Amino acid sequence: MRFEIKKLLTNKIIIALFALIITAIFVYFAITIGTFSKGYNPVLQTDLGEKYNEQCEAQIRTAERIKSETNDVYTRRLSDKIIAVCENRHEIPNGDNSAISWFRVVLDDSYISLLPLFFCVLMSAELFCSDRGGVYKLNFTSKNGRLVLYKNKALALVIFSACTAVVFTLSELAAVLLKYKIENINSPIQTEIMYFNCAYNIGFLEFIFAIIGIRILLCIFVCFLTAFFANLFGNLIASATLSAGVCALLLVLYERTLANHGSPEIAPTKYFAHHALLKFSPICLLCPNGFFVSRNYVNVLGFPITELFFNIAATVIMTIILAIFSGFLFAQKRRAIV
Amino acid sequence: MNELELKNVTKKYGQKTALDDVSITFKTGINALLGPNGSGKSTMMNIIADLISANSGSVFWNGTEISKLGAAFREILGFMPQNAALYKRFSAADNLRYFGKLKGMSEKEIEEIIPKLLEKVNLSDCEKKKFGGFSGGMKQRLGIAVTIMNLPKLVIFDEPTAGLDPKERVRFREILFDLSRDAVVIMSTHIVSDVEMLADNIVMLKSGKVCECGTPEELQQKYNFSNSENRTALENIYMQFFGENV
Numbered sequence: 001m002r003f004e005i006k007k008l009l010t011n012k013i014i015i016a017l018f019a020l021i022i023t024a025i026f027v028y029f030a031i032t033i034g035t036f037s038k039g040y041n042p043v044l045q046t047d048l049g050e051k052y053n054e055q056c057e058a059q060i061r062t063a064e065r066i067k068s069e070t071n072d073v074y075t076r077r078l079s080d081k082i083i084a085v086c087e088n089r090h091e092i093p094n095g096d097n098s099a100i101s102w103f104r105v106v107l108d109d110s111y112i113s114l115l116p117l118f119f120c121v122l123m124s125a126e127l128f129c130s131d132r133g134g135v136y137k138l139n140f141t142s143k144n145g146r147l148v149l150y151k152n153k154a155l156a157l158v159i160f161s162a163c164t165a166v167v168f169t170l171s172e173l174a175a176v177l178l179k180y181k182i183e184n185i186n187s188p189i190q191t192e193i194m195y196f197n198c199a200y201n202i203g204f205l206e207f208i209f210a211i212i213g214i215r216i217l218l219c220i221f222v223c224f225l226t227a228f229f230a231n232l233f234g235n236l237i238a239s240a241t242l243s244a245g246v247c248a249l250l251l252v253l254y255e256r257t258l259a260n261h262g263s264p265e266i267a268p269t270k271y272f273a274h275h276a277l278l279k280f281s282p283i284c285l286l287c288p289n290g291f292f293v294s295r296n297y298v299n300v301l302g303f304p305i306t307e308l309f310f311n312i313a314a315t316v317i318m319t320i321i322l323a324i325f326s327g328f329l330f331a332q333k334r335r336a337i338v
Numbered sequence: 339m340n341e342l343e344l345k346n347v348t349k350k351y352g353q354k355t356a357l358d359d360v361s362i363t364f365k366t367g368i369n370a371l372l373g374p375n376g377s378g379k380s381t382m383m384n385i386i387a388d389l390i391s392a393n394s395g396s397v398f399w400n401g402t403e404i405s406k407l408g409a410a411f412r413e414i415l416g417f418m419p420q421n422a423a424l425y426k427r428f429s430a431a432d433n434l435r436y437f438g439k440l441k442g443m444s445e446k447e448i449e450e451i452i453p454k455l456l457e458k459v460n461l462s463d464c465e466k467k468k469f470g471g472f473s474g475g476m477k478q479r480l481g482i483a484v485t486i487m488n489l490p491k492l493v494i495f496d497e498p499t500a501g502l503d504p505k506e507r508v509r510f511r512e513i514l515f516d517l518s519r520d521a522v523v524i525m526s527t528h529i530v531s532d533v534e535m536l537a538d539n540i541v542m543l544k545s546g547k548v549c550e551c552g553t554p555e556e557l558q559q560k561y562n563f564s565n566s567e568n569r570t571a572l573e574n575i576y577m578q579f580f581g582e583n584v
Contacts, residue, residue: 003428003436010427134423138484141387141417142440143409149440333391 004127004156014123018164021115022171028112029175033102049092052190056086078297078304081199085295088201090188097191099180100204104192106172107211110251110287116168117222117286118244123160124223125240127153128230128330146331154323157227161219169212189292199295199306211288214312218285221315222247224322231329250283258290278307282315340366340400340491340522342386347395349381349546356381357392358546367538368518371526374580377543379526380420383494386524387417399492413442416490418481420497426470430461430480433469434487441488448487455483458513460506474501482510486517493517495525499532511536534572542579549579 008014060083067079107113131139139145186203189195202210225246229239257274264271278284278291279298291308298310342364349357357378371379384390386397388404388411397404404411424433431452438448456462459479464472469480478501485493499507514536517523527533533540534554542550550557558571561578569577 003432003439006432007425007427134419134421135425137384137387137389137417137419138424138437139440140389141412141415142437143413143442143488144440145412146409333389 001152001155004153005159007130008123008127008156008160011126014126017122018119021119022167025112025115025168026171026175029106029109029172030178033106033176033179048097048191048193049094051193052089052092052196055196056089060086074299074302074304077302081297081304082295085199085201089190090201090203092188092191093184095183095187096180097183097187099176099182100187100189100192101194102176102180103173103204104194104289106176107287107289110255113168113286114248114251116164117219117247120161120164120219120222121226121240121243121247123164124157124226125230125236125243127157128227129234129236129239132234140333147327150327150330154224154227154327157223158220161223162216165215165219166212169208169215173208194289194293197295198292199297199308200292207292214285214288214308217312217315217319218282221282221319221322224319224326227326228322228329231326247283250277250281251286253277254281254284275307279310280314282311282318284311285315340520341398342492342522342524343398344382344386345396345398347382347385347392347397349378349385349390349392355546357385359395360546360548361395362541362548362551364522364524364539364541366518366520366522368514368523368525368536369539369541370533370537371524371541371543372530372533372576373543376545378546379543380496381546382543383417383496383524383526386492387415387494388412409442413488414491416485416488416493418485418493418495418498420500424469424477424480424484427468429466429468430456430472431465433480434484437484438487443488451487455487458509459483460509475503475506478502479506482513486513490517491521493521493523495523495527497527498525499527499529507532530570530573530576534570540572542576544579550575 063079063082063086067076067083070076139149142149182204185205189198189200189202189204189207191204200210222243226239226243229242230236233239233242254274254277257270257277275296278296284290288308291306291311296307297304298307300310344360344362347357347360348355360378360382371382373379381390385392386404388397399407399411399414425436428436434452434455435448438451439445443451452465453462456465459482461476461479461483464476469477472480478498482495482498485495499510502510511532514523514525518538525533525536537554539553540551540557541548552560554572557575561575
């Protein structure tokens with residue numbers, strides 16, 4: 001595996017591109033933070049905690065009423081879940097929550113977030129397509145040159161994906177912290193008003209780790225998607241273009257269904273398309289705000305599962321399937337050798 | 339004594355038949371494949387090396403079909419393709435380490451064999467030099483080192499002496515002689531003089547079929563050719579099959 005990592009690290013183009021993307025993201029956000037719209041009306045800091053408590057109490061009352069009026073198992077479980085989240089809420093401290101707010105805004109910038117994803121695509125295409133040339137015969141006729149080699153490449157990709165996701169997210173955070181300090185690193189994320197209805201009572205530090213974990217999974221998915229195309233077509237440009245195209249298309253679909261999705265009465269098609277994408281489209285993990293601003297659950301065998309966990313499970317399954325098919329294609333003999 | 343047998347092997351690419359019902363046995367020693375471009379030499383070597391599948395027929399190694407042997411077959415295989423390309427950004431030693439790991443060798447075995455291999459192919463001074471900076475002959479020599487590093491029992495060379503100067507070709511012959519003591523060596527080349535010097539067995543291919551097979555002495559006796567003014571006996575036989583009549 002260390003040789004697969006060395007192949008990527010000694011590729012000056014790949015390293016230069018990585019440095020360029022991360023620098024560009026940091027500089028872009030460092031310059032533009034403060035000029036984005038925060039998307040809500042300003043609320044006095046001292047009123048934030050009071051407003052949040054009122055909202056939670058109202059939700060508890062609504063959930064208890066629904067629970068008492070229904071015999072449906074799923075609805076009762078969903079009500080219990082909402083009550084539990086609201087009752088176990090953390091107190092929102094007084095203080096400046098600008099860092100959390102602006103980090104939320106930065107997470108929303110989906111098209112900039114595509115850049116590290118395109119880097120993962122290129123990295124995966126390079127790792128699989130560069131061996132299709134002269135070294136293919138040497139690799140394929142070696143004892144460990146088929147599935148064992150594929151596993152080493154896959155592991156190298158996982159490591160690089162994780163590094164990309166970590167560095168990318170930290171560079172965004174660094175751009176925010178350049179202008180705004182965090183007074184309490186573990187302030188509940190509900191100190192950002194858009195996260196009032198978040199299904200998780202987590203602090204900001206836990207939120208950062210969650211974002212990093214989610215993006216690591218997405219980068220790994222994209223790498224194996226590219227590996228699948230690379231092993232299918234054996235061509236760097238074709239596989240990178242297809243993979244990048246799939247990601248871009250899914251993101252455009254998500255963005256176009258985002259507006260007016262709040263109610264099935266106003267825009268039913270967009271509403272259902274948007275939530276289908278939130279459940280099944282891995283690209284939604286790129287800008288995960290959609291999972292934290294609203295409390296949406298999926299009925300899985302009578303149990304309410306948050307859309308985020310459902311999407312994570314779906315992405316993991318898709319990634320495993322892609323990894324298996326890629327490995328199968330990688331170890332297959334060609335029909336002809338040039 | 340090791341033995342590689344092809345039984346009724348046929349390979350087609352669309353309408354073109356690259357190998358046509360070929361049955362042949364290669365034994366321990368140096369076996370040379372002779373034939374013009376498009377005769378099926380590379381196809382035969384690719385099928386033996388399990389790079390591609392034949393349309394029909396089987397390949398047996400010491401009586402067992404190679405498709406059933408899997409990784410065990412590749413463990414005893416050394417394959418050097420034409421214009422062996424290694425990793426340009428790796429040094430000579432790193433290329434050997436990488437392919438040594440791929441061939442299933444332990445780190446200790448690899449580190450022990452690297453200096454011996456580099457000395458054998460006269461690249462001791464280039465251990466840390468990047469492969470991308472090698473000349474054509476140096477690349478070929480490192481390719482040979484990679485091919486033989488796992489002490490294979492079946493070695494396939496495709497045009498191994500292309501790009502080597504006479505001194506290096508003599509050195510390569512010595513490597514081949516060492517290998518052939520207990521390995522089946524199959525070599526494809528256009529340099530007939532190399533075949534005359536080295537081969538224990540010559541296989542001549544034409545249009546996907548084996549048109550002749552035997553030791554150099556047997557072929558000379560059979561066709562009653564000797565060295566002429568500007569051709570060796572084997573070159574005369576070669577021209578008989580693939581060129582104008584003598």
